Amino acid sequence: xxxxxxxxxNRQCRSHYMLGASLIELIMFIVIVGVALAxxxxxxxxxxxxxxxxxxxxxxxxxASSMLEExxxxxxISASGATAVVTTANRATSYHIVNDYGTYATTGIYxxxxxxxxxxxxxxxxxxxxxxTALGDIAAASAVMIDVTVTTPGxxxxxxxxxxxxx
Numbered sequence: 221x222x223x224x225x226x227x228x229x230n231r232q233c234r235s236h237y238m239l240g241a242s243l244i245e246l247i248m249f250i251v252i253v254g255v256a257l258a259x260x261x262x263x264x265x266x267x268x269x270x271x272x273x274x275x276x277x278x279x280x281x282x283x284a285s286s287m288l289e290e291x292x293x294x295x296x297i298s299a300s301g302a303t304a305v306v307t308t309a310n311r312a313t314s315y316h317i318v319n320d321y322g323t324y325a326t327t328g329i330y331x332x333x334x335x336x337x338x339x340x341x342x343x344x345x346x347x348x349x350x351x352x353t354a355l356g357d358i359a360a361a362s363a364v365m366i367d368v369t370v371t372t373p374g375x376x377x378x379x380x381x382x383x384x385x386x387x
Contacts, residue, residue, distance in 0.1 A: 277378060280344060280370040283329045284380035287346060287368045290332070291321045296362075296386040309335065318364060318384050322350035329370070343373035355383060362386040 304314045306324045312333030325347040328337025349367040352360040363385040371377050
């Protein structure tokens, strides 16, 4: 039993009543922990939703790099003077120079020489832009910048760029 006199016993009584937490402190703790858990859940949910995007981006980058390499390996100037605009039908069967790819665009990524898009890559779009560009001492008529743009099914555009010169 506590009495209202200044004594050591009375101090023990006051400290006895201060043990534990008040209702307001408990409610504040629950609110703070709830907000923290909601934030963590939101971050995990966002991360989980976009976890497939790196795969789409990597596939688009691989397709753009492959197409850029294919174009850069072509002759810059036709030895015979004969050229043909590149299509999916004649990509592997006709002779092409770099500038023949200037208007190349497809819906779906086709294998080299294939007549149908590769499985799983039907919803990607590929387009090529060839731009005459001066490279240092090389005139614009003798060099081009090649931009291969691949658009993922989600609408993200990945561009691979390279240069090709007449040498």
